[in-house]
Amino acid sequence: MTRQRALILEIMRSTPLHLTADEIFAQARLKMPNIARGTVYRNLRLMEQDREVARLEMPAGPDRYDRTAAPHGHLYCDCCHSLTDIPVVGLVRELEAAIGTEVRSYQLTVHYLCPACRQQQAQ
Ligand SMILES: [Zn+2]
Ligand SMILES: [Zn+2]
Structure with a gap:
């Protein structure tokens, strides 16, 4: 390296x-x-x-x-564009049960308003 x-x-x-x-x-x-x-x-x-x-x-x-290629999902704030990691192990297991086979890879981005932006909008 x-x-x-x-x-x-x-x-x-x-x-x-x-x-x-x-x-x-x-x-x-x-x-x-x-x-x-x-x-x-x-x-x-x-x-x-x-x-x-x-x-x-x-x-x-x-x-x-x-910083990691290990699978995980992301929360994406539509307002400030911040990105936060979320573990989705349970969700992937549910999907695997539903489709009857292993999930090989996935990209999951959940759009939301982060706490700071939600607070700002409430004011
Ligand atoms: Zn935000
Ligand atoms: Zn990440």
Whole structure:
């Protein structure tokens, strides 16, 4: 593993947020000032191929990266576009029972209004 790749992974694992490639690049540059944008993008693609991280296509805006490729669902706030992990093991088991076979992979994005946005709208 290269130093660049280790740094990218460290940045991603240091936050529960799902960062865009540009956000990862901005943080990487603070620690490694001469790192190139292309290096960050290339490493993210390789890490995605190796299933070390996952790329998430967003309803709006650029793709974001997930620090784990382990299956889980997401809550997506339609107002502030925040993304939160949710465990969906029980849901997947129910689906498997319904379809009578194993679910191999899935992408689940649940749209909602996050607590902060709900509070703001109530005021
Ligand atoms: Zn929100
Ligand atoms: Zn996630």
